[in-house]
Amino acid sequence: MGKKRSGAGLTGPQQAAKFLGVSVLSGVVLAGIAIPGAGALGLAAKGTVEGFDEIPANLKTPPLSQRTTILDAEGGLIATVYSRDRQVVPLTAISPYMQKAIVAIEDSRFYEHGAVDLKGILRAVNRNAQEGGAAQGASTLTQQYVKNVFVEEAGDDETKVREAQEKSLGRKIRELKYSIQVEEELGKKKILENYLNITYFGQQAYGIESASQRYFSKPAKDLALEESALLAGVVQSPTRFDPVNDTQEAMKRRNVVLQRMADIKDISQAEADEAKKKPVQLKVTRPRNGCITAVKGAGFFCDYVRNTFLTDPVFGKTREERAKVWNQGGLTIRTTLDPQSQDSVNESIKDHVNQDDKVATAVTLVQPGTGRVLGMGQSKPYGFGKNETQINFSVDKRMGGSNFGFPTGSTFKPFVAAAAIERGVSPAKTYPSPHDMEYPSPVQTCGDKPWVNTAKDRVENESESEVGPYGMRDAMAKSVNTYFVEMITETGLCPVTEMTTKLGVIPADGTKLPEVPAIALGTEGMSPLTMANAYATFANRGVYCTPIAIESITDTHGKALAVPKSQCDRVMTERTADTINMLLLGVVDSGTGTAAGLTDRQNAGKTGTTDSRYNAWFVGYTPNMAGATWVGSGGAKQVSMENITIGGQFYDKVYGGGLPGPIWKQAVSGALAGRDAPNFATVGIPDAATPPAGGGRPTPSNPSPNRPGKPGKPGRDGKPGGQAVGGATGGGATGGLTGGTNPFPGITLEPGVIGGPETP
DSSP states (O other): OOOOOOSOSSSSHHHHHHHHHHTGGGTTTTTTSOSOHHHHGGGOOTTHHHHHHHSOOOOOOOOOOOOEEEEOTTSOEEEEEOSSBOOOOOGGGSOHHHHHHHHHHHOTTTTTSOSSOHHHHHHHHHHHHHHTSOOOOOOOHHHHHHHHHHHHHHTTOHHHHHHHHOOOHHHHHHHHHHHHHHHHHHOHHHHHHHHHHHSBOSTTBBSHHHHHHHHHSSOGGGOOHHHHHHHHHHTTOTTTTOTTTOHHHHHHHHHHHHHHHHHTTSSOHHHHHHHHTSOOOOOOOOOOOSGGGOSTTOHHHHHHHHHHHHHOGGGOSSHHHHHHHHHHOOOEEEEOOOHHHHHHHHHHHHHHOOTTSSSEEEEEEEOTTTOBEEEEEESSOBSSSTTOBSOOTTSOGGGTOOSSOEEOGGGGHHHHHHHHHHTTOOTTOOBOOOSEEEOOSOBOOSSSSOBOOTTOOEEEOSSTTOOSOBOHHHHHHHTOHHHHHHHHHHHOHHHHHHHHHHTTOOOTTSOOOOOSGGGGGTOSEEOHHHHHHHHHHHHTTTEEEOOBOEEEEEOTTSOEEOOOOOOEEEOSOHHHHHHHHHHHHHHHHHSTTGGGOOSSSOOEEEEEEOGGGSEEEEEEEETTEEEEEEEEOOSSSOOOOEEEEETTEEEEEOOTTTTHHHHHHHHHHHHHTTSOOOOOOOOOOOOOOBOOTTOOSOBOOOOOOOOOOOTTOTTTTTOOOSOOTTSTTSOOOOTTOGGGOOSOOOOOOOSOOOOOOOOO
């Protein structure tokens, strides 16, 4: 076939398009002259020009993916995350040596030609024809930029990436059409700037700024001549010319670039020769990407932020849309994480549980009234190594947590009490509360079919001495199982499940809370964040606020993005919440939670321990902070916490008050150090007359001698030795009570109070 050319040369973009469309475009230009010239020129086909003209010249350049910075509430760096490590910088922030080096080696006639370098094409055609292969390419820097745009748009889709890089005639025709558009719209300097920001330099570094930081630990504006030449040389083959893995090959390539710069008079020959003598001197900064790099032990909080972004519709209608925005990056995310609280959480965990212990602990702190997550940590660090994990024990499964959460034991009982009080049950209400009993039935559910104890299942209190009748205050302080089973039987299951739904108490696996009386004993798996935030509702006097981790987000241009807001709703009356606060204040003043009692402020809370001591909890709060501490088996294998060493200390039996309580106390004490210490609103709770176990006349509950023991020691669940509330060893702060009197007389407890049975 003849080599007849149409068109009169490059008098304009459209003339160039037609000229190339019927000749060189047909097979020579496009894959970088990857086909021998003589044969390729015979590929012109009817309709080429028309097809070329029909390609819309509307290249939509996607925003370049960049690193996202995650900050704490005070602006301190938590972590840097990215799908591609890139920092976009203007041309003025790039060394002139680097600008000259990349042009010299990639497209030395860049400033002389349009979208296509015809001289370069003819030279490459001739060379390739002589050598019978693809010895030389002719893609301009503009064409390379367009190709990189297609690759960037493909993201992590391997199929689309391959399509963007394939050496096909169709792709090259489209690439050329867009190159013409880019030349018209952007101009040379902007094209060069965009190219240097988009191209890949190896070692996970995209763009010249990240490459400069990766290889030389300096900004791109400070790159020296020999450093610029080295990086310009890497672009052709980031693997082959990687200076980290093959210094000699990289040096050879660098020297080729230096000589090319001298040949085109960008530098003198003397400058090139001097630079060639210098060895490759790297100062490598290793890639630091993702939540594994988080500081202050905030890897799991970082992961929670990421999952919040990927699951909340405010960031996009579908997960795919949200993931695209996240992977594109370039965001600055300011979070709710309070540095003081996070430091205190980490210190408390470190002091009580070791990374290599058989069990793990997780602590989460939230702010009542705002839902702000203030601290989040665990003893098994975020990572992939031994005694590390990527499972966030503090959150639900859908947010990166464990599959089923952790049974909560008696920490569930305040929800039962709140539901009953809301239904008009007096806190002075007594139940027989025997040591051992069958689950009463039938029990009303939300549907027409009641629950019936067909299996004759039984429930018992931990200690044989725990025999009623009891009122609500004593039953809560002693954590009497049978009392709360009788209460849920009388009120019905529906009020309890309705209350827990309003409190956000949803099983960690996302399933519905079952309507069975055993839920009163904490049989279902929950996450520490769920429990902490639910208890924050009591502190907030009955107003529940959804948890939030993100305060604000700005994009790469400084534009603010919408973020999720905490939704606050009243879910119980102030009177009900205040009553629960008084009941749970009694737990830490003189009940099972004395080891968690703060000495400088009022606090309330509840212990919880499951059968076989697979899980132990303390969930507590002050008026301005709520937190949950869980200790238990983080892996598939359940570990019974009896005769066990944790954090270097031996425990014959672990109770909610004996280990989680002190962890909570230290974490919250440090988090609130130097901060306001408000009191709870006080309501009176009448005493309930309780007859002795052996019968006889009813008498009020009074202190009685107990075996000696110090709060927080192993196997004691932090139980007091019978002292009066507010005493020197009581561990609780009771200031601010009505009339200066103490509404919580001391309560005699036997060791071994425990929650309900474990979840199968």
